[in-house]
Amino acid sequence: MNQSLNSIESMKEAIKTAIHGKDDVIDMVLCAVFAKGHILLEDIPGVGKTTLVTALAKVMDLDYKRMQFTPDVLPSDVSGFTMFDKTTNEFTFKEGAVYTNLFLADEINRTSPKTQSALLEVMEEGHATVDGVTRYLPNPFMVIATQNPIGASGTQKLPESQLDRFMVRLSMGYPSHESAVTILKGDSHKTIEAMDKIISKDEIIAYQNEVEQIKIKDTLYDYAVSLTESTRNPDSFNLGLSPRGSIALIKMTKAHAFLKGRDYVIPEDFKAVFFPIANHRVILSTKAKACGMSTEDALSTAFDSVKVP
Numbered sequence: 048m049n050q051s052l053n054s055i056e057s058m059k060e061a062i063k064t065a066i067h068g069k070d071d072v073i074d075m076v077l078c079a080v081f082a083k084g085h086i087l088l089e090d091i092p093g094v095g096k097t098t099l100v101t102a103l104a105k106v107m108d109l110d111y112k113r114m115q116f117t118p119d120v121l122p123s124d125v126s127g128f129t130m131f132d133k134t135t136n137e138f139t140f141k142e143g144a145v146y147t148n149l150f151l152a153d154e155i156n157r158t159s160p161k162t163q164s165a166l167l168e169v170m171e172e173g174h175a176t177v178d179g180v181t182r183y184l185p186n187p188f189m190v191i192a193t194q195n196p197i198g199a200s201g202t203q204k205l206p207e208s209q210l211d212r213f214m215v216r217l218s219m220g221y222p223s224h225e226s227a228v229t230i231l232k233g234d235s236h237k238t239i240e241a242m243d244k245i246i247s248k249d250e251i252i253a254y255q256n257e258v259e260q261i262k263i264k265d266t267l268y269d270y271a272v273s274l275t276e277s278t279r280n281p282d283s284f285n286l287g288l289s290p291r292g293s294i295a296l297i298k299m300t301k302a303h304a305f306l307k308g309r310d311y312v313i314p315e316d317f318k319a320v321f322f323p324i325a326n327h328r329v330i331l332s333t334k335a336k337a338c339g340m341s342t343e344d345a346l347s348t349a350f351d352s353v354k355v356p
Contacts, residue, residue: 051254052308058106058245065102065235065242066095068226072217074306075323076103080251081258082302084214084295085170085190087155087327094219096193098235100151103191107251108244109148110185116158122165126175127182140177145169148185148248152192156202163209166190170212187251207286207330214295215320216327254305261301263312266356270314271296274321277349278329284345286330295324314355321350 055077062073076099079086088096097113104111114120127143144150145166155163169175170190174183192213195202210216222230246254271293279287288296300316307316325346335345 051257051305054246054250055254055306061106061242061245062099062102065238066099067229068223069095069099069219072099072219074303075215075217075320078299078302078306078320079214080107080187080189081254081305082214082295082298083187083189083255084298085212086192087210087213087216088191088193088219089196089216089327090193090219092195094221095235096219097151097153098239099219100149100191100193102239102242104149105239105242106245107149108247109187109251111149111151112144112147113151113153114144115153116155116162118158120158120162122162123177125162125165126169127177129178140180140182143175145175145190146182146184148187148189150188150190152190154194155192156194156205160203160206163205166192167209167212187248187255207328210327211289211291213327214299215323217323258298258302258305261304261310261312263297263301267300267312267314267317268297270317270353270356271300273353274317274350277353278325278346280349281332283332283335283340283349284329285332286328288325288328292324292328296320299324318350322346 059070059073059077063070066073076086080103088099090096100113101111103109114125123143125143125145127141127146129138129140131137132139143165152166169184169188173186173188174181176182190213194205221227274296275288275293278284296317299320300312303316303319304310304312322343326342329342329346331340331342331345
């Protein structure tokens with residue numbers, strides 16, 4: 048594990064040369080990668096979402112494709128299509144953009160629901176079915192999607208089934224004053240171009256396997272279920288965490304323990320990952336909204352209501 052930690056620290060330091068003052072976001076992104084999860088980056092334009100993804104692909108030596116989601120993008124652009132080849136007199140398959148290790152769905156909430164739904168199968172099953180034929184995606188595979196806040200011009204809300212497939216939703220936020228000065232002095236594009244590969248695809252898979260072996264006590268499994276159930280209180284939420292959300296919680300706590308150099312989970316791991324996992328999966332009740340509660344307030348109350356084992 049020591050060698051793994053050294054490589055991870057090297058990756059974090061490399062990414063920090065392009066993304067300044069966002070250490071907590073970088074940690075959560077790495078946790079999601081090693082937990083085999085997908086990531087939703089929601090924020091206003093221009094705060095470094097795409098830069099973060101590009102830097103991640105560079106240090107992990109991942110095949111990387113970026114698709115700008117616009118209203119005219121078709122499902123076949125994402126998952127691929129078959130076409131008739133006159134020279135061979137046969138139908139041939141043309142791969143879509145998802146046939147890569149890291150697929151960036153840029154501004155995912157600007158395209159049609161039909162195109163968004165093309166990602167449901169690949170995110171859940173790791174394969175795409177076109178014209179009745181199922182084709183598996185490369186390993187490792189992950190989707191990182193960016194979206195502008197709901198209500199921004201030209202956006203439409205992702206359906207709950209789509210949101211639930213993202214392991215975490217993260218927000219970059221504005222940089223601090225000092226970080227903003229550093230950004231102005233540098234050039235993130237040149238910085239990323241100069242980055243070296245730090246780990247290989249095989250090492251990523253090895254780290255993901257290590258994360259799966261992280262130990263967790265039965266009392267903490269019970270704690271995870273209790274936290275999930277706390278988000279199903281009808282006074283605060285119309286929609287709480289699904290069983291998929293519970294599974295994501297366990298996977299992310301294991302990944303967080305791994306990043307901290309432990310081979311076992313502790314309650315503090317739950318506190319570190321609970322909000323990124325839950326904030327896009329719950330819907331506030333009318334009563335909570337009338338009381339002026341935010342999603343963060345309701346989740347904080349729910350988390351604090353569960354006794355720590």
